[in-house]
Amino acid sequence: MKKTEPKICIIGSGNVAFHFTQILTQTGFNVVGIYARNHIASLQIAQQNSIKIFEKISEIPTDLDLYLVCVSDDAVVNVVNELKEVEGIVAHTSGSVAIQNSAKRNAVFYPLQTFSKSRKVVWGEIPILIESDRKNDLELLQIWASKISEKVSVLNSEQRKSLHLAAVMCNNFTNHLLELSFEILEKKNISTFFLHPLLKETISKAMELGPKNAQTGPAKRNDIKVINEHLKLLENDEVRNLYQFFSQAIIKKYHKNE
Amino acid sequence: MKKTEPKICIIGSGNVAFHFTQILTQTGFNVVGIYARNHIASLQIAQQNSIKIFEKISEIPTDLDLYLVCVSDDAVVNVVNELKEVEGIVAHTSGSVAIQNSAKRNAVFYPLQTFSKSRKVVWGEIPILIESDRKNDLELLQIWASKISEKVSVLNSEQRKSLHLAAVMCNNFTNHLLELSFEILEKKNISTFFLHPLLKETISKAMELGPKNAQTGPAKRNDIKVINEHLKLLENDEVRNLYQFFSQAIIKKYHKNE
Numbered sequence: 279m280k281k282t283e284p285k286i287c288i289i290g291s292g293n294v295a296f297h298f299t300q301i302l303t304q305t306g307f308n309v310v311g312i313y314a315r316n317h318i319a320s321l322q323i324a325q326q327n328s329i330k331i332f333e334k335i336s337e338i339p340t341d342l343d344l345y346l347v348c349v350s351d352d353a354v355v356n357v358v359n360e361l362k363e364v365e366g367i368v369a370h371t372s373g374s375v376a377i378q379n380s381a382k383r384n385a386v387f388y389p390l391q392t393f394s395k396s397r398k399v400v401w402g403e404i405p406i407l408i409e410s411d412r413k414n415d416l417e418l419l420q421i422w423a424s425k426i427s428e429k430v431s432v433l434n435s436e437q438r439k440s441l442h443l444a445a446v447m448c449n450n451f452t453n454h455l456l457e458l459s460f461e462i463l464e465k466k467n468i469s470t471f472f473l474h475p476l477l478k479e480t481i482s483k484a485m486e487l488g489p490k491n492a493q494t495g496p497a498k499r500n501d502i503k504v505i506n507e508h509l510k511l512l513e514n515d516e517v518r519n520l521y522q523f524f525s526q527a528i529i530k531k532y533h534k535n536e
Numbered sequence: 537m538k539k540t541e542p543k544i545c546i547i548g549s550g551n552v553a554f555h556f557t558q559i560l561t562q563t564g565f566n567v568v569g570i571y572a573r574n575h576i577a578s579l580q581i582a583q584q585n586s587i588k589i590f591e592k593i594s595e596i597p598t599d600l601d602l603y604l605v606c607v608s609d610d611a612v613v614n615v616v617n618e619l620k621e622v623e624g625i626v627a628h629t630s631g632s633v634a635i636q637n638s639a640k641r642n643a644v645f646y647p648l649q650t651f652s653k654s655r656k657v658v659w660g661e662i663p664i665l666i667e668s669d670r671k672n673d674l675e676l677l678q679i680w681a682s683k684i685s686e687k688v689s690v691l692n693s694e695q696r697k698s699l700h701l702a703a704v705m706c707n708n709f710t711n712h713l714l715e716l717s718f719e720i721l722e723k724k725n726i727s728t729f730f731l732h733p734l735l736k737e738t739i740s741k742a743m744e745l746g747p748k749n750a751q752t753g754p755a756k757r758n759d760i761k762v763i764n765e766h767l768k769l770l771e772n773d774e775v776r777n778l779y780q781f782f783s784q785a786i787i788k789k790y791h792k793n794e
Contacts, residue, residue: 293752351754351762374754374762390730392737392752396745403733429733433726440724441731443766444717448731449738450753451782452710454789457747459702466698468691472648473699473706475661475687477739479650480707485732487654489715494551494650495708496609496632504609504632508701516785523781524709527774531712 284343288312291319293393295348340364373442376435385410407433497528542601546570549577551651553606561585598622631700634693643668665691755786
């Protein structure tokens with residue numbers, strides 16, 4: 279087995295499978311094929327990357343180096359269980375699912391990013407969190423992951439779960455906040471482009487100063503008058519509750535001794 | 537009066553006054569001086585920009601072109617009222633305070649950004665929202681604002697208030713979410729740097745695709761198992777409530793017909 283050109287099979291056809299197949303193929307790995315329940319999506323990925331498509335999981339060769347399981351969290355257990363006879367490493371790519379024990383060589387290969395098919399991925403910056411109980415396999419995963427990203431780290435399942443939780447809050451919840459904010463502007467026919475420089479600075483500032491030192495605004499200043507005016511502007515109960523919740527939490531954080 | 541070199545007095549000594557004095561001086565405006573209740577902070581700004589400091593508001597010359605009121609929202613009314621005798625434009629810089637009527641020439645000059653003294657400001661990208669009841673003054677403000685930013689727009693007080701509300705949600709609330717997420721990692725001794733590429737992509741993706749098309753994650757997939765596992769991980773009641781609130785809102789948004 280050449281360490282630098284492992285033979286890989288992709289299992290799954292979602293956003294993670296889509297982007298992993300692309301980067302692994304481009305980096306020169308030997309991606310021999312793809313298997314997924316969704317035939318249309320897997321056919322598309324297979325054609326785009328000129329790889330084979332396996333119609334059944336039992337058709338996948340058992341002598342590959344890596345079986346990359348890119349399926350939804352609740353399907354990981356079953357899929358890994360179906361790969362218990364294979365000789366290579368069976369690595370799933372989920373943040374919240376613990377390392378499995380049903381395959382011969384169980385592992386995790388978790389890329390911490392939000393993937394959409396329509397977005398280009400800058401792989402070099404993306405943390406890849408790897409896990410394996412076998413020292414040799416961990417070394418292999420480290421070598422392989424380092425070919426596609428500069429940020430490879432070993433995390434255990436418990437740490438990875440906390441990281442995934444933090445990622446959900448940072449990404450999904452922030453995105454929801456942005457959606458609610460954009461809706462406020464759209465209702466009043468105000469361009470959402472006005473918010474773009476603020477959004478970029480919000481993240482840059484939080485990364486450089488840390489969010490604790492980056493906070494500003496009415497709740498930070500305990501400016502009840504502005505807060506009440508904003509609450510009056512909000513017609514949607516849910517958004518008003520959200521506004522109140524955040525403002526109270528920020529006031530509590532910065533003014534608890536007053 | 538030369539339109540391109542208006543004589544300006546800054547009122548206030550907070551983050552907005554600090555950055556406005558700097559950019560206006562650097563751009564070649566004639567910033568004649570600064571007045572603020574906080575003598576130490578205003579002295580610092582005066583020294584850094586080699587401008588005069590006025591000890592009392594009554595010392596400010598009445599024949600300047602622009603009085604830029606960079607005080608906290610609840611002080612705007614009083615400060616503008618104390619400038620009712622001046623001949624120039626009295627523009628406040630607050631997102632949430634309506635245009636005043638006590639000065640001779642009332643206006644608004646609102647820069648939409650989060651300012652901290654320790655952060656460099658990229659003025660060219662920052663939306664400056666201007667307002668005035670006088671056509672000539674609006675033209676002057678447009679000319680002046682265009683010297684420091686490429687994104688100058690006229691908004692009325694009602695529109696500006698909605699924009700400020702959206703900005704508070706996007707910036708202050710997002711920053712709070714980041715703070716809570718970072719705390720989860722810090723408690724487990726996991727580096728918050730892991731989240732940086734995700735944060736950058738969250739914003740880029742939302743700006744390019746729109747937040748509605750950018751959403752991913754367990755709540756978007758209605759993955760109750762992962763959501764429940766995350767809830768179990770959260771020891772803090774407040775954060776658990778927040779997690780539940782967002783997850784329910786996202787599920788409702790994407791699965792309401794199921």
